[in-house]
Amino acid sequence: MSGLITRRALVTGAALGAGALLSGCDRLGRDQRFQSLLKTGERGNYALQRLLQDRTALAEEFRPDQRSPVFRMNGVRMPGGEDYARHLAADFADWRVPVVGAVAHPQAYSMAQLRAMPARTQITRHDCVEGWSAIGKWTGVPLKLLLDRAGVSAQARFIVLHCADPQSNGTMYYESIDLIDAVHPQTILAWALNDALLQPGNGAPLRLRVERQLGYKQAKYVQRIEVVPILAGIYGGHGGYWEDTAGYEWYAGF
Protein backbone atom coordinates (compact mmCIF):
# COMPACT_ATOMS: atom_id res chain seq x y z
CA MET A 1 0.00 0.00 0.00
CA SER A 2 2.72 2.44 0.95
CA GLY A 3 4.53 1.25 -2.18
CA LEU A 4 1.62 2.59 -4.17
CA ILE A 5 1.77 6.01 -2.60
CA THR A 6 5.52 6.20 -2.79
CA ARG A 7 5.73 5.21 -6.40
CA ARG A 8 2.83 7.38 -7.51
CA ALA A 9 4.43 10.28 -5.70
CA LEU A 10 7.71 9.50 -7.42
CA VAL A 11 6.12 9.31 -10.82
CA THR A 12 4.26 12.55 -10.31
CA GLY A 13 7.36 14.16 -8.93
CA ALA A 14 9.35 13.07 -11.94
CA ALA A 15 6.78 14.51 -14.31
CA LEU A 16 6.87 17.83 -12.49
CA GLY A 17 10.62 17.75 -12.12
CA ALA A 18 11.02 17.25 -15.82
CA GLY A 19 9.33 20.59 -16.16
CA ALA A 20 6.38 21.52 -18.34
CA LEU A 21 3.34 19.44 -18.93
CA LEU A 22 4.77 16.72 -21.08
CA SER A 23 2.32 15.55 -23.66
CA GLY A 24 2.56 11.87 -24.33
CA CYS A 25 4.29 8.91 -22.81
CA ASP A 26 6.78 9.29 -25.60
CA ARG A 27 8.36 12.53 -24.46
CA LEU A 28 8.26 11.57 -20.83
CA GLY A 29 9.70 8.17 -21.63
CA ARG A 30 12.72 9.66 -23.34
CA ASP A 31 13.50 12.00 -20.50
CA GLN A 32 16.82 10.95 -18.96
CA ARG A 33 15.87 11.59 -15.36
CA PHE A 34 12.58 9.81 -15.80
CA GLN A 35 14.30 6.79 -17.30
CA SER A 36 16.76 6.44 -14.47
CA LEU A 37 13.94 6.88 -12.00
CA LEU A 38 12.06 4.02 -13.58
CA LYS A 39 15.12 1.81 -13.58
CA THR A 40 15.83 2.47 -9.93
CA GLY A 41 14.38 -0.28 -7.89
CA GLU A 42 12.56 -2.14 -10.60
CA ARG A 43 13.89 -5.48 -9.49
CA GLY A 44 13.38 -4.50 -5.90
CA ASN A 45 9.82 -3.51 -6.59
CA TYR A 46 8.83 -6.74 -8.34
CA ALA A 47 10.58 -8.91 -5.80
CA LEU A 48 9.10 -7.00 -2.90
CA GLN A 49 5.60 -7.09 -4.30
CA ARG A 50 5.91 -10.81 -4.82
CA LEU A 51 7.12 -11.35 -1.30
CA LEU A 52 5.00 -8.94 0.64
CA GLN A 53 1.77 -8.48 -1.20
CA ASP A 54 -1.05 -10.76 -2.01
CA ARG A 55 -1.05 -10.34 -5.74
CA THR A 56 -4.50 -11.87 -6.01
CA ALA A 57 -5.95 -8.92 -4.08
CA LEU A 58 -8.51 -6.98 -6.09
CA ALA A 59 -8.04 -3.49 -7.44
CA GLU A 60 -10.52 -0.92 -6.18
CA GLU A 61 -13.81 -0.78 -8.06
CA PHE A 62 -16.00 2.31 -8.30
CA ARG A 63 -19.65 3.30 -8.60
CA PRO A 64 -21.13 4.17 -12.00
CA ASP A 65 -21.45 7.83 -11.01
CA GLN A 66 -17.74 8.00 -10.28
CA ARG A 67 -16.84 7.38 -13.91
CA SER A 68 -14.92 10.02 -15.82
CA PRO A 69 -17.21 11.94 -18.18
CA VAL A 70 -14.84 11.07 -21.00
CA PHE A 71 -12.31 8.27 -20.92
CA ARG A 72 -9.21 9.87 -22.39
CA MET A 73 -7.49 8.32 -25.40
CA ASN A 74 -3.75 8.10 -25.22
CA GLY A 75 -0.80 6.75 -27.15
CA VAL A 76 -1.91 5.40 -30.50
CA ARG A 77 -5.53 6.40 -31.15
CA MET A 78 -5.85 4.97 -34.64
CA PRO A 79 -3.46 2.24 -35.80
CA GLY A 80 -1.83 3.04 -39.12
CA GLY A 81 -1.86 0.72 -42.09
CA GLU A 82 -4.49 -0.69 -44.40
CA ASP A 83 -5.21 -3.80 -42.37
CA TYR A 84 -6.71 -2.00 -39.41
CA ALA A 85 -8.72 0.36 -41.61
CA ARG A 86 -10.19 -2.63 -43.41
CA HIS A 87 -11.10 -4.39 -40.15
CA LEU A 88 -12.65 -1.22 -38.78
CA ALA A 89 -14.74 -0.75 -41.93
CA ALA A 90 -15.96 -4.35 -41.55
CA ASP A 91 -16.82 -3.89 -37.86
CA PHE A 92 -14.04 -6.37 -37.04
CA ALA A 93 -16.06 -9.28 -38.44
CA ASP A 94 -12.85 -10.99 -39.60
CA TRP A 95 -10.67 -10.02 -36.63
CA ARG A 96 -9.16 -13.19 -35.16
CA VAL A 97 -7.30 -13.48 -31.90
CA PRO A 98 -5.07 -16.56 -31.79
CA VAL A 99 -3.94 -17.95 -28.45
CA VAL A 100 -0.66 -19.66 -29.22
CA GLY A 101 2.75 -20.64 -27.86
CA ALA A 102 3.27 -22.83 -24.81
CA VAL A 103 -0.26 -24.23 -24.87
CA ALA A 104 -1.71 -27.67 -25.50
CA HIS A 105 -4.56 -26.46 -27.71
CA PRO A 106 -3.81 -23.35 -29.76
CA GLN A 107 -6.98 -21.66 -30.94
CA ALA A 108 -8.27 -18.51 -32.55
CA TYR A 109 -11.32 -16.52 -31.52
CA SER A 110 -13.53 -14.21 -33.55
CA MET A 111 -14.94 -11.12 -31.89
CA ALA A 112 -18.40 -12.70 -32.01
CA GLN A 113 -17.07 -15.70 -30.08
CA LEU A 114 -15.30 -13.53 -27.53
CA ARG A 115 -18.37 -11.37 -26.96
CA ALA A 116 -20.50 -14.49 -26.48
CA MET A 117 -18.24 -15.84 -23.74
CA PRO A 118 -18.89 -15.25 -20.04
CA ALA A 119 -18.00 -11.63 -19.37
CA ARG A 120 -16.88 -9.61 -16.37
CA THR A 121 -17.74 -5.94 -15.93
CA GLN A 122 -15.68 -3.69 -13.66
CA ILE A 123 -15.39 0.03 -13.00
CA THR A 124 -11.75 0.79 -12.35
CA ARG A 125 -9.22 3.59 -12.42
CA HIS A 126 -6.58 3.78 -15.11
CA ASP A 127 -3.35 5.54 -14.15
CA CYS A 128 -0.95 6.73 -16.85
CA VAL A 129 2.65 7.60 -16.01
CA GLU A 130 2.06 10.96 -17.62
CA GLY A 131 0.14 11.87 -14.51
CA TRP A 132 -3.49 11.51 -15.51
CA SER A 133 -6.13 9.01 -14.43
CA ALA A 134 -9.56 8.05 -15.67
CA ILE A 135 -12.31 5.84 -14.30
CA GLY A 136 -14.16 3.67 -16.77
CA LYS A 137 -16.46 0.67 -16.92
CA TRP A 138 -14.94 -2.23 -18.79
CA THR A 139 -16.61 -5.40 -20.02
CA GLY A 140 -14.72 -8.36 -21.39
CA VAL A 141 -13.77 -11.98 -21.18
CA PRO A 142 -11.47 -13.06 -18.35
CA LEU A 143 -8.07 -13.94 -19.76
CA LYS A 144 -8.04 -16.95 -17.44
CA LEU A 145 -10.91 -18.45 -19.40
CA LEU A 146 -8.96 -18.37 -22.64
CA LEU A 147 -5.85 -19.75 -20.96
CA ASP A 148 -7.80 -22.58 -19.33
CA ARG A 149 -9.24 -23.53 -22.70
CA ALA A 150 -5.83 -23.40 -24.34
CA GLY A 151 -4.18 -25.42 -21.57
CA VAL A 152 -0.96 -23.63 -20.67
CA SER A 153 2.07 -25.88 -20.52
CA ALA A 154 4.08 -26.48 -17.36
CA GLN A 155 6.85 -24.19 -18.67
CA ALA A 156 4.54 -21.22 -19.29
CA ARG A 157 5.33 -18.11 -17.26
CA PHE A 158 4.38 -15.04 -19.29
CA ILE A 159 1.60 -13.90 -21.58
CA VAL A 160 2.61 -11.63 -24.44
CA LEU A 161 -0.04 -9.39 -25.99
CA HIS A 162 0.81 -8.57 -29.60
CA CYS A 163 -1.00 -5.46 -30.82
CA ALA A 164 -2.03 -4.21 -34.24
CA ASP A 165 -0.52 -0.71 -34.13
CA PRO A 166 2.86 -0.21 -35.79
CA GLN A 167 5.20 2.03 -33.80
CA SER A 168 7.72 4.54 -35.11
CA ASN A 169 10.59 2.06 -34.72
CA GLY A 170 8.86 -0.45 -37.01
CA THR A 171 7.74 -2.94 -34.36
CA MET A 172 4.17 -3.30 -33.25
CA TYR A 173 3.12 -2.36 -29.72
CA TYR A 174 3.37 -5.34 -27.37
CA GLU A 175 3.19 -5.94 -23.68
CA SER A 176 3.51 -8.88 -21.34
CA ILE A 177 2.32 -9.94 -17.90
CA ASP A 178 3.14 -12.93 -15.75
CA LEU A 179 0.79 -15.84 -15.10
CA ILE A 180 -0.21 -14.49 -11.70
CA ASP A 181 -1.61 -11.32 -13.24
CA ALA A 182 -2.96 -13.24 -16.22
CA VAL A 183 -5.30 -15.39 -14.12
CA HIS A 184 -6.25 -12.55 -11.75
CA PRO A 185 -10.07 -12.23 -11.69
CA GLN A 186 -9.96 -8.61 -12.90
CA THR A 187 -7.68 -9.33 -15.82
CA ILE A 188 -9.95 -9.23 -18.85
CA LEU A 189 -9.81 -8.75 -22.57
CA ALA A 190 -12.25 -5.90 -22.80
CA TRP A 191 -14.46 -5.32 -25.82
CA ALA A 192 -16.70 -2.64 -24.29
CA LEU A 193 -16.12 0.63 -22.43
CA ASN A 194 -18.98 2.34 -20.61
CA ASP A 195 -21.56 -0.02 -22.13
CA ALA A 196 -20.55 0.68 -25.72
CA LEU A 197 -18.36 -1.41 -28.01
CA LEU A 198 -14.76 -0.18 -27.87
CA GLN A 199 -13.90 2.69 -30.17
CA PRO A 200 -10.58 2.80 -32.05
CA GLY A 201 -9.16 5.41 -29.67
CA ASN A 202 -9.50 3.10 -26.68
CA GLY A 203 -8.27 -0.03 -28.45
CA ALA A 204 -11.03 -1.52 -30.61
CA PRO A 205 -11.89 -4.25 -30.95
CA LEU A 206 -10.08 -5.74 -27.95
CA ARG A 207 -7.77 -4.46 -25.23
CA LEU A 208 -6.23 -5.81 -22.08
CA ARG A 209 -7.32 -4.60 -18.65
CA VAL A 210 -4.87 -5.68 -15.98
CA GLU A 211 -6.18 -3.54 -13.21
CA ARG A 212 -3.32 -3.49 -10.76
CA GLN A 213 -0.85 -2.23 -13.32
CA LEU A 214 -0.10 1.16 -14.89
CA GLY A 215 -1.53 2.48 -18.16
CA TYR A 216 1.11 1.30 -20.57
CA LYS A 217 0.49 -2.34 -19.60
CA GLN A 218 -3.13 -2.02 -20.82
CA ALA A 219 -2.44 -3.22 -24.37
CA LYS A 220 -4.90 -1.93 -26.97
CA TYR A 221 -5.69 -3.51 -30.38
CA VAL A 222 -4.89 -7.02 -29.14
CA GLN A 223 -4.15 -9.12 -32.19
CA ARG A 224 -2.42 -12.23 -30.85
CA ILE A 225 -1.87 -13.78 -27.44
CA GLU A 226 1.33 -15.72 -26.99
CA VAL A 227 2.20 -17.87 -23.98
CA VAL A 228 5.95 -18.10 -23.35
CA PRO A 229 8.37 -19.53 -20.76
CA ILE A 230 10.76 -16.54 -21.02
CA LEU A 231 10.63 -13.00 -22.40
CA ALA A 232 14.07 -13.16 -24.01
CA GLY A 233 13.51 -13.42 -27.73
CA ILE A 234 10.44 -11.19 -27.74
CA TYR A 235 11.84 -8.13 -29.51
CA GLY A 236 14.34 -6.49 -27.11
CA GLY A 237 13.62 -8.99 -24.34
CA HIS A 238 12.30 -6.54 -21.74
CA GLY A 239 8.70 -7.57 -22.18
CA GLY A 240 7.11 -4.54 -23.78
CA TYR A 241 7.40 -1.76 -26.30
CA TRP A 242 8.10 0.95 -23.71
CA GLU A 243 10.27 -1.39 -21.66
CA ASP A 244 12.42 -2.10 -24.71
CA THR A 245 12.56 1.40 -26.16
CA ALA A 246 12.44 3.75 -23.19
CA GLY A 247 13.44 1.79 -20.11
CA TYR A 248 10.01 1.65 -18.50
CA GLU A 249 9.87 -0.95 -15.80
CA TRP A 250 8.27 -4.23 -16.81
CA TYR A 251 6.54 -4.75 -13.49
CA ALA A 252 4.28 -1.72 -13.22
CA GLY A 253 1.99 -3.12 -10.58
CA PHE A 254 0.76 -1.57 -7.39
Ligand SMILES: Nc1nc2c(c(=O)[nH]1)N[C@H]1C(S)=C(S)[C@@H](COP(=O)(O)O)O[C@H]1N2
Ligand atom coordinates in the same frame (compact mmCIF):
# COMPACT_ATOMS: atom_id res chain seq x y z
N1 LIG B 1 -1.47 -1.01 -28.65
C1 LIG B 1 -1.27 0.03 -27.80
N2 LIG B 1 -1.62 -0.13 -26.52
C2 LIG B 1 -1.44 0.89 -25.65
C3 LIG B 1 -0.84 2.11 -26.05
C4 LIG B 1 -0.47 2.24 -27.42
O1 LIG B 1 0.05 3.28 -27.87
N3 LIG B 1 -0.70 1.17 -28.26
N4 LIG B 1 -0.62 3.12 -25.11
C5 LIG B 1 -0.62 2.73 -23.70
C6 LIG B 1 -0.69 3.84 -22.75
S1 LIG B 1 0.74 4.66 -22.39
C7 LIG B 1 -1.85 4.13 -22.07
S2 LIG B 1 -1.91 5.31 -20.86
C8 LIG B 1 -3.11 3.45 -22.42
C9 LIG B 1 -4.14 4.45 -22.88
O2 LIG B 1 -5.38 3.85 -23.07
P1 LIG B 1 -6.58 4.74 -23.58
O3 LIG B 1 -6.19 5.27 -24.94
O4 LIG B 1 -7.76 3.86 -23.62
O5 LIG B 1 -6.71 5.87 -22.61
O6 LIG B 1 -2.98 2.47 -23.42
C10 LIG B 1 -1.76 1.76 -23.40
N5 LIG B 1 -1.83 0.71 -24.37
Ligand SMILES: [Mo]
Ligand atom coordinates in the same frame (compact mmCIF):
# COMPACT_ATOMS: atom_id res chain seq x y z
MO1 LIG C 1 0.31 5.85 -20.49
